[in-house]
Amino acid sequence: MTPSLFLSLxxxxxxxxxxPGPDVAQVIRLGVRSRTAGVWTGLGIMTxxxxxxxxxxxxxxxxxxxxxxxxxxxxxxxxxxLLWMGAGALRSGLSGQREQPGGEGPAGEGDAGxxxxxxxxxxxxxxxxxxxxxxxLFFGAVFAQxxxxxxxxxxxxxxxxxxxxxxxxxxxxxxxxxxxxxxxLLRNARAIDVLxxxxxxxxxxxxxxxxxxxxx
Numbered sequence: 001m002t003p004s005l006f007l008s009l010x011x012x013x014x015x016x017x018x019x020p021g022p023d024v025a026q027v028i029r030l031g032v033r034s035r036t037a038g039v040w041t042g043l044g045i046m047t048x049x050x051x052x053x054x055x056x057x058x059x060x061x062x063x064x065x066x067x068x069x070x071x072x073x074x075x076x077x078x079x080x081x082l083l084w085m086g087a088g089a090l091r092s093g094l095s096g097q098r099e100q101p102g103g104e105g106p107a108g109e110g111d112a113g114x115x116x117x118x119x120x121x122x123x124x125x126x127x128x129x130x131x132x133x134x135x136x137l138f139f140g141a142v143f144a145q146x147x148x149x150x151x152x153x154x155x156x157x158x159x160x161x162x163x164x165x166x167x168x169x170x171x172x173x174x175x176x177x178x179x180x181x182x183x184x185l186l187r188n189a190r191a192i193d194v195l196x197x198x199x200x201x202x203x204x205x206x207x208x209x210x211x212x213x214x215x216x
Contacts, residue, residue: 006159009146013163016138017170023135025199026128027171029089030121031178037116038178042171044125049167050160051130052139057147057156060139072214077131079208085128086200092193133206 017023023045031038052060116124129135146159 005146006155009143009159010162010166012146014166014170016134017167019134021134022128022132022200023125023171024174025195026125027174028178029193030116030124031175033116035175035179036118037121038175039172040116040118040121041125041128042168042175044122044127045129045171046125046164046167047122048126048129048132048135050164052135053143053160053163056139056143057160069215072211076208076211076215079131079133079204079206079211083201083204083208085131086197086202086204089193089197089200092190092197094190094194 027038027041027045030041
């Protein structure tokens, strides 16, 4: 890999992680409730990202390109999980539950009033990223264009470290920014839940249709 190709990969990566999607929506949604939940959600998202990066470097991207049926299965599984999370967000937003600033609120995928412990927020973040259609497409198609056989472990390590570092910085900044606006955002917490739920459900249905079509 050349330095110019690496910079191109970094540019595409930054554009991918900052653009609106399930990962960003989940950090905002949980970060409104508490800064800790937002931070651990972001760390969970980056844990999922680490899995994608490692798997891609071990040949997942090439496998997905050569075996479209595997991508279809991932789309169905990811779509089913996003649909479940979207339904939970919609239930939370439509339930009428309200929270006081600084408190922990209803969980994104459970009953209203549950507390987002760091472990739970991390699990939600990890699962969100692993089922994120953007991640599936990015690492299944785009990322593969920058990985070259025999490019050496040095480049592989550099790619892993830089992509993980930029991702962690972005989601930490996002979590802290969301929490600094918590007073205003909490007044619209139900609307955020509903909007997040609709986004998740819409993406889930798209993934399910694409996956089922691919399997057919």
